[in-house]
Each structure stands twice: as C-alpha cells, then as structure tokens.
Amino acid sequence: MPATERKLTQQQILRMKANGETVLHDAPETPRRHVISVRLENHVGALNRVVNLFSARNFNLESVTVGVTEDPEVSCLTIVTSGTRRRVKQVLRLLDRLLDTLSVEDLAPDRLVERELCLLRIGYTKGNRAELMDVADIFRARVIDVTPETMTFEVTGPTAKVNAFVGMMRPHGILEVARSGRVAMRRALVYGD
Amino acid sequence: MNSTPTAPFKAHSFNGRPAPEGVPQEPKGPRMSGAEIFVRSLEAEGVEVVFGHPGGAVIKIYDEMARLKPRFEHVLVRHEQAGTHAAEGYAKATGKVGTVLVTSGPGATNTVTGIADAFMDSAPLVVFTGQVPTALIGGDAFQETDIIGITRSITKHSFQVRRAADLAPTIKAxxxxxxxxxxxxxxxxxPKDMLAEEAVFEYPETVTLRGYRVPEEPLPEKIRQAARMIRASERPLLYVGGGTVNGNASGLLTALARKARIPVATTLHGLGAFPENDPLSLGMLGMHGTWYANMAVQHCDLIIAVGARFDDRVTGKLEAWAPHARVIHIEIDPSCVSKNVYADCAVMGDVRRVLEALLPRVEPGDTGAWLARIEAWKARCPLTFAQDGKLRPQYVIRRLSRRAGGNAVVTTDVGQHQMWTAQFFTFVRPRSHITSGGLGTMGFGFPAALGAAMGLRGAGVTVVSINGDGGFLMNAQELRVAARRRLPIKIAVMNNGYLGMVRQWQELFHEERYSHTGLADTNPDFVKLAEAFGCVGLRAATPGEADEVIEAAWRVRDRPVLMEFIVPEEEMVFPMVPSGAATDDMILRRFSEE
Structure with missing residues (x-):
C-alpha cells in the first residue's frame, strides 16, 4: 500500500531558509528504500505487533524476514520499506516504542550486507538445457531438484542479483518462483572510515 | 509464529532471562489458585476500585472475591464500555491506574471503545479480560474472541497469561x-483454566522489561538551547497539552509562564494545567479555541509546546500554522516529535523533569509589548453569546462554573456542549477537566463522572457531568450505579433535540440538510428517566429557571441530580476554524449575523 508523502510544510521551508539551506519550493522529499533491522523478543505475537504497526499507521511494507539470532530468546527481523527520511524516522520511533523490540536500526545502503535466497523452477528441453546451465553458472546458482522436464535452481545474493537471475530465466518459461525477502546486517567494518 | 502472544515469562525468569545462578529457583509463598492470585495481586498493587462485570470465563475470580472480601471495591457497571470509561474517569481524576475486569467474548469486545479512548488520550488503564480455557483457544468456543488481536493497535501492550505462576509478575508488569x-x-x-491452576503466590517487588524504555533525563544541551531560544524570543507562546497534566507538571508550568511572562494557550486536555483566571491565560486554542489564542499562534515568534502533540484540531491547515514561529517541543514520547510540525528544539523526556531543569535558566522576560497586543485582541473579540432572554447553553455553563467555584471536577461528553464547557467553564486546577478528546467518544461523559466520583469520595470535590441529549443516552444505564452508591454527581443535559455538532456542520457546510440529526422524536423524558433510576430530575427552560435548578441541585447531597436544560437548537459553537482551514481564518459568528 503506497504511503502518502507529505510535502515540506511552510514552516519547514521558512526554517530551512533561515538556516541558510537551499530549498526548492514545493519540492517533495524524495522517498527511497530503507532496510530496517529489528531485534525482537522471540515469543509468539511479537512479530504480529510489528507487522500490525505498518498497516495501522499506513506505512509501506515491502518485505519482512524473521529468524532466530545467536540468542534463542531474540529474533531478528529485516524489514524493507520505502518512504521519505521523515516518514521512516517516524516508523523507527514507533517501532522503538513497542515493548517487544529490543533494538531498531535503519541500515544505510552503503553500510549493510544483505542477501536474498530464491528458488526458481523452470521447464527445459534438450535444446536449452546447456544455455540454462551456463546462466546458472554465471550467477553461481545450484540445481537442487531435477526431473526429465524441470529443474529447480537455488540462487543467493543481493536482491539486484536475484532480480537479474530471474530476468535471465524468464524467456525460458519460469514455472514457479519463491523468494525469501532480504536478510541484512550492518557491516562490521567499512574501508576508508 | 501464531497469533496468540503469551506472557513473556519462562519458569522463574522474567522476560525470558534465566534467574541468576545461586538464587533459589522455587519462589517461597503459599500455593493458591490463579483466581486467588489475581485477587491477592490486585490487593498487593494497591488497587482501590475495580469496574467490572462478571461472566462465565471470570466466574472463579468473582467466587474468590466473595470468599476473600478483598480490600478493593468492585463496582458492578451495567455495560462493560461504561466500565472502561469509568476507569478512565477514575484514572484522570486521581492520577492512579484504572482497573477493569470483564468476561470473555462480548464482555471483552464491549471494552474496545473504552480502550481506544484511553489509548488516544494517554490514560493509564489495566483491562483484565476473561478467556476460554487454553485448550479451546482458536476453536470458536462459546464466548471466545481474540481480544489480544482485536486490541493490538489500541493498547500500549498486552499479555495473555497461560500459567498461574506467571500471573502475579504479569499483573505487576x-x-x-x-x-x-x-x-x-x-x-x-x-484463560479460565489458568485461573483454576494452582501456583505459589509471591508478588514481585520490581519489574524488569528489557524492551521497555522509560524516558531518560533530558539532555542538558537541549535545555540550554531551549532557554536560549526563550531568552531570544520577543513574542513567545506556551502551547500546553494533556502531557503537562499527566506528568504532574502544572505547578512548574505555571511558575515558568509567570517568571518569563509568557502567555499560555492550552489544548482541550491541557485545560486546568494553567489557571484560566490568570491574565496570562488565553484559554483554549484550535478549531473552537478563542480567537485571541489563535491570533497569538499566528503572530508569535516562538512556540513552546509542552506535552502536546500538534493535533489537527489544534493546527488546522499545517502549512499555514504559526508561520513566524520556531518550535520548542517538550515531549515524553519520541514518536510525537516532528510528526506533524517540525521541532527546531526537541527536548525529550518527562515534562516535569524538563521544566524543573528549564525553570532556573529562564529570566523574567521583556514581553510587555507582546502581552499588550494580546490584551488588545482579547478586548476586540472576547467569547460571547446572545443575551436575549432565551436559555443559552453558554449561560448554563457560566452559571455552573460560578456555582462550582474552583472546587469541581467536570467531565464532558462529545459535541457542542463539550466545546462550550471548554470555552465558558473556568478551569483553575489540573485534573479538573476530563473529556474524550482524541477519540471523541459519545457516551463517555457520564460514566467518566461515575469513575471520578468513586475516586474522589471524601475529597470534598463536586463532580459535575455536562452532556448533550445525544451522548447522554448512550450510557444512561449507569445512573442507577451512581444512585445506589449515593454519589452526588451534578449531571447537566443540554437538550437541544439534535446531535448539535453534526447539525452545526450540516448547517454550515451541507446546505442545512439536517439528515438524521433530529432527536426530539426519540428522546425520553429525561426527568422521569432520572427518577426511574433513583436520581433527582429537574428541568429548566429559561435563565431564571436554570439558576433555581442549579441551586436546587447543589442542595442534594445523597444521590445524583439530573438537570435538563432546554436550549435552542440553532445555537452554534463559535468561533470556529473550518476543517482544513488556516487557524486565523476563523468563522466568528453565524453568516446571517454578519
């Protein structure tokens, strides 16, 4: 569900000008994609509270993945949402307000490692089998299930890579795709810091 | 994950954390049923009043209450919604937590409106709901409902207690x-089986919730920045909301305003946080606020928002609101900061702690010219109403205010009478005004008065409940509950035979098509209604009669009095900022009178 983006208020424009910032009049803040990492109490219902918050507060929710962390009492959620900085800040504060959340972090695009898993089933013939295997090799995809008519690939990588792999396979007649959504973490070290 | 949350307690641990080693694992104390643990825990928590209604799922608790004769009092309300509103009235009047106990299914769903109301207006409430036995949950059992799921977005938090051993720590939390x-x-x-299960009772002394962040001390640099901004301002304005009352910071706020000579405009929930008989008071701001308060907003150069959330009823058209002002926002809830209006200086923390730190840093301000300008606005366009011999509702409110003096707690319902009360009743003490602001729940006012009266017995305070004829009937059944307890609540019903506020909008914005707002045909005889419930019923249709009725009502000491005031249907609430308009674009009077 697309969240409605509010333009800068008159006051904000006045203030920004007073602070010497350049303001394009009426220019809406550009929304961008944010990856939010949430550490959550690992008990039933906690995930519901987080997901519920997005629909109740009219925020966009592109993908959610959840799994247990190094601490079995804690699960880790990776949420992908898009919106203006201000709107996402509001999401972070509302998430933080929940009692089940232990930490909430907006992962900056250049400071995160992320992976997505994709399973893709495709019909093949003698004619295109070799080409399919070539593409799979380029993307380091593995065959995890095979029958005389179908093959199932597993591919892992950043979302863009998974998108590209699915795009390459599409002309060959995809039968089924299942994707995990993103799993992300902050980078431990950024070179050049 | 499935949809039923459990209490976050594992055996002998809190929130999943194992007990420290070397600590005895088995709690010491007597073994008893979950139902008895419930009663004992409420006693240990110091609960004074429970607003409740029994049913199958909580029958064991009621059985224990009959057996144990607990220290708290149980008020049997006649509808669970009213019970929740009464608990909110109790909480707002006393500053304590309100307690509600209902059964599963319909008992639980009837509390939903009250829970939503408390959520919007930040009222502390604990609502205990019965549930079918754990083995039956999810199977469409009789009187089963997923109340945790239903209330997820209108609660601060919720628990389902599946083991009797978790009950006492959950209640504490x-x-x-x-x-x-x-x-x-x-x-x-x-769940019902948990109430029958036996466990050792030990009420914990402390709570550890690792995911719960209570506000930290305000940052000293933010306090310094705020003080600097106040010193630099020539035309400052305090915008005071309900957080000031909730945070018990009214005294500090008053001291700050008087020391720095800053005028004060309050929101609906901020009424009473600053004495309205002080010359610095501008009354309420916003949609039905005073013209001079809104003019002050539009011309000030600094807004100091204290425990307020920039609601749309306050700001109107956001782009045009307070165009010359910088904003200091003192707020306990970070998610309210820069949500609607950008805060140049956000001081996050407990309002009381922030004002304590700020007060010594502000200096007596040189705001004389600004205050003189405001005085001129006050003189130019004060709050007025027609003095034509008819019984005007504003007249009634003025008389009630005068009769009650500063020693009353007023609850209102929702609609025109609510706005007239905000405008014409003089509030001088915090917690003296209780209303449904955020949710705007019709039927809130009278049960809230019942709860306030229960909490204030023996305090020498008169509880006044001001209602319209529409909302009053939504929870009128509680009259009997108040009568049985001999609570001398003064109930005013402003009877104009219409859903007045909707009628006003129909007249102003929908070409006078009064679609389904006329109530005269379906209104009862309010005097007889009061008498049927064992209350005193009085009626007034002229200003003279109103004076007599009010005097007579204050002489009744042993039961509620319902005063019905027959008021003109065409009366409207002015001034008014139309929805979505700029705050200085106010309608001051009926178009035909201009």
Missing part, C-alpha cells in the same frame, strides 16, 4: 507499563 512513560491501556487476557 501491566500496572508498571500502564503508569510509566506516556501512560496508556494494557490488556491482560486470563
């Missing part, structure tokens, strides 16, 4: 969560 930080409602769901 629920009251802690409801009371601290920004207050709010907490739901605790009690």
């Amino acid at each position: 629920a009251y802690h969560i409801a009371r601290t930080g920004r207050p709010g409602p907490v739901v605790v769901d009690l």
Whole structure:
C-alpha cells in the first residue's frame, strides 16, 4: 500500500531558509528504500505487533524476514520499506516504542550486507538445457531438484542479483518462483572510515 | 509464529532471562489458585476500585472475591464500555491506574471503545479480560474472541497469561507499563483454566522489561538551547497539552509562564494545567479555541509546546500554522516529535523533569509589548453569546462554573456542549477537566463522572457531568450505579433535540440538510428517566429557571441530580476554524449575523 508523502510544510521551508539551506519550493522529499533491522523478543505475537504497526499507521511494507539470532530468546527481523527520511524516522520511533523490540536500526545502503535466497523452477528441453546451465553458472546458482522436464535452481545474493537471475530465466518459461525477502546486517567494518 | 502472544515469562525468569545462578529457583509463598492470585495481586498493587462485570470465563475470580472480601471495591457497571470509561474517569481524576475486569467474548469486545479512548488520550488503564480455557483457544468456543488481536493497535501492550505462576509478575508488569512513560491501556487476557491452576503466590517487588524504555533525563544541551531560544524570543507562546497534566507538571508550568511572562494557550486536555483566571491565560486554542489564542499562534515568534502533540484540531491547515514561529517541543514520547510540525528544539523526556531543569535558566522576560497586543485582541473579540432572554447553553455553563467555584471536577461528553464547557467553564486546577478528546467518544461523559466520583469520595470535590441529549443516552444505564452508591454527581443535559455538532456542520457546510440529526422524536423524558433510576430530575427552560435548578441541585447531597436544560437548537459553537482551514481564518459568528 503506497504511503502518502507529505510535502515540506511552510514552516519547514521558512526554517530551512533561515538556516541558510537551499530549498526548492514545493519540492517533495524524495522517498527511497530503507532496510530496517529489528531485534525482537522471540515469543509468539511479537512479530504480529510489528507487522500490525505498518498497516495501522499506513506505512509501506515491502518485505519482512524473521529468524532466530545467536540468542534463542531474540529474533531478528529485516524489514524493507520505502518512504521519505521523515516518514521512516517516524516508523523507527514507533517501532522503538513497542515493548517487544529490543533494538531498531535503519541500515544505510552503503553500510549493510544483505542477501536474498530464491528458488526458481523452470521447464527445459534438450535444446536449452546447456544455455540454462551456463546462466546458472554465471550467477553461481545450484540445481537442487531435477526431473526429465524441470529443474529447480537455488540462487543467493543481493536482491539486484536475484532480480537479474530471474530476468535471465524468464524467456525460458519460469514455472514457479519463491523468494525469501532480504536478510541484512550492518557491516562490521567499512574501508576508508 | 501464531497469533496468540503469551506472557513473556519462562519458569522463574522474567522476560525470558534465566534467574541468576545461586538464587533459589522455587519462589517461597503459599500455593493458591490463579483466581486467588489475581485477587491477592490486585490487593498487593494497591488497587482501590475495580469496574467490572462478571461472566462465565471470570466466574472463579468473582467466587474468590466473595470468599476473600478483598480490600478493593468492585463496582458492578451495567455495560462493560461504561466500565472502561469509568476507569478512565477514575484514572484522570486521581492520577492512579484504572482497573477493569470483564468476561470473555462480548464482555471483552464491549471494552474496545473504552480502550481506544484511553489509548488516544494517554490514560493509564489495566483491562483484565476473561478467556476460554487454553485448550479451546482458536476453536470458536462459546464466548471466545481474540481480544489480544482485536486490541493490538489500541493498547500500549498486552499479555495473555497461560500459567498461574506467571500471573502475579504479569499483573505487576501491566500496572508498571500502564503508569510509566506516556501512560496508556494494557490488556491482560486470563484463560479460565489458568485461573483454576494452582501456583505459589509471591508478588514481585520490581519489574524488569528489557524492551521497555522509560524516558531518560533530558539532555542538558537541549535545555540550554531551549532557554536560549526563550531568552531570544520577543513574542513567545506556551502551547500546553494533556502531557503537562499527566506528568504532574502544572505547578512548574505555571511558575515558568509567570517568571518569563509568557502567555499560555492550552489544548482541550491541557485545560486546568494553567489557571484560566490568570491574565496570562488565553484559554483554549484550535478549531473552537478563542480567537485571541489563535491570533497569538499566528503572530508569535516562538512556540513552546509542552506535552502536546500538534493535533489537527489544534493546527488546522499545517502549512499555514504559526508561520513566524520556531518550535520548542517538550515531549515524553519520541514518536510525537516532528510528526506533524517540525521541532527546531526537541527536548525529550518527562515534562516535569524538563521544566524543573528549564525553570532556573529562564529570566523574567521583556514581553510587555507582546502581552499588550494580546490584551488588545482579547478586548476586540472576547467569547460571547446572545443575551436575549432565551436559555443559552453558554449561560448554563457560566452559571455552573460560578456555582462550582474552583472546587469541581467536570467531565464532558462529545459535541457542542463539550466545546462550550471548554470555552465558558473556568478551569483553575489540573485534573479538573476530563473529556474524550482524541477519540471523541459519545457516551463517555457520564460514566467518566461515575469513575471520578468513586475516586474522589471524601475529597470534598463536586463532580459535575455536562452532556448533550445525544451522548447522554448512550450510557444512561449507569445512573442507577451512581444512585445506589449515593454519589452526588451534578449531571447537566443540554437538550437541544439534535446531535448539535453534526447539525452545526450540516448547517454550515451541507446546505442545512439536517439528515438524521433530529432527536426530539426519540428522546425520553429525561426527568422521569432520572427518577426511574433513583436520581433527582429537574428541568429548566429559561435563565431564571436554570439558576433555581442549579441551586436546587447543589442542595442534594445523597444521590445524583439530573438537570435538563432546554436550549435552542440553532445555537452554534463559535468561533470556529473550518476543517482544513488556516487557524486565523476563523468563522466568528453565524453568516446571517454578519
């Protein structure tokens, strides 16, 4: 569900000008994609509270993945949402307000490692089998299930890579795709810091 | 994950954390049923009043209450919604946590409106709901409902207690969560088999919730920045909301305003946080606020928002609101900061702590010219109403205000009478005005007065409940509950035979098509209604009669008095900022009178 983006208020424009910032009049803040990492109490219902918050507060929710962390009492959620900085800040504060959340972090695009898993089933013939295997090799995809008519690939990588792999396979007649959504973490070290 | 949350307690641990090694694992104390643990826990928590209604799922608790004769009092309300509103009235009047106990299914769903109301207006409430036995949950059992799921977006937090051993720590946590930080409602769901299960009772002394962040001390640099901004301002304005009352910071706020000579405009929930008989008071701001308060907003160069959330009823058209002002926002809930209006200086923390730190840093301000300008606005366009011999509702409110003096707690319902009360009643003490602001719940006013009266027995305070004829009937059944307890609540019903506020909008914005707002045909005889419930019923249709009725009502000491005031249907609430308009674009009077 697309969240409605509010333009800068008159006051904000006045203030920004007073602070010497350049303001394009009426220019809406550009929304961008944010990856939010949430550490959550690992008990039933906690995930519901987080997901519920997005629909109740009219925020966009592109993908959610959840799994247990190094601490079995804690699960880790990776949420992908898009919106203006201000709107996402509001999401972070509302998430933080929940009692089940232990930490909430907006992962900056250049400071995160992320992976997505994709399973893709495709019909093949003698004619295109070799080409399919070539593409799979380029993307380091593995065959995890095979029958005389179908093959199932597993591919892992950043979302863009998974998108590209699915795009390459599409002309060959995809039968089924299942994707995990993103799993992300902050980078431990950024070179050049 | 499935949809039923359990209490976050594992055996002998809190929130999943194992007990420290070397600590005895088995709690010491007597073994008893979950139902008895419930009663004992409420006693240990210091609960004074429970607003409740029994039913199958909580029958064991009621059985224990009959057997144990607990220290708290149980008020049997006649509808669970009213029980929740009464608990909110109790909480707002006393500053304590309100407690509600209902059964599963319909008992639980009837509390939903009250929970939503408490959530919007930040009232501390703990609502205990019965639940079918754990083995039956999810199977469409008789009187089963997923109340945790239903209330998820209108509670501060919720628990389902599946083991009797978790009950006492969960109750402790629920009251802690409801009371601290920004207050709010907490739901605790009690499956029937858990209430029969036996466990050792030991009421914990402390609560550890690792995911719960109570506000930290305000940052000193933010205090310094705020003080600097106040010193630099020539035309400052305090915009005071309900957080000031909730945070028990009214005294500090008053001291700050008087020391720095800053005028004060309050929101609906901020009424009473600053004495309205002080010359610095501008009354209420916003949609039905005073013209001079809104003019002050539009011309000030600094807004100091204290425990307020920039609601749309306050700001109107955001782009045009307070165009010359910088904003200091003192707020306990970070998610309210820069949500609607950008805060140049956000001071996050408990309002009381912030004002304590700020007060010594502000200096007596040179705001004489600004205050003189405001005085001129006050003289130019004061709040007025027609003095034509008819019984005007504003006249009634003025008389009630004068009769009650500063020693009353007023609850209102929702609609025109609510706005007239905000405008014409003089509030001088915090917690003297209780209303449904955020949710705007018709039927809130009278049960809230019942709860306030229960909490203030023996305090020498008169509880006044001001209603319209529409909302009053939504929870009129509680009259009997108040009568049985001999609570001398003064109930005013402003009877104009219409859903007045909707009628006003129909007249102003929908070409006078009064679609389904006429109530005269379906209104009861309010005097007889009061008498049927064992209350005194009085009626007035002229200003003279109104004076007599009010005097007569104040002479009744042993039961509620319902005063019905027959007021003209065409009366409207002015001034008014139309929805979505700029705050200085106010309608001051009826178009035909211009």
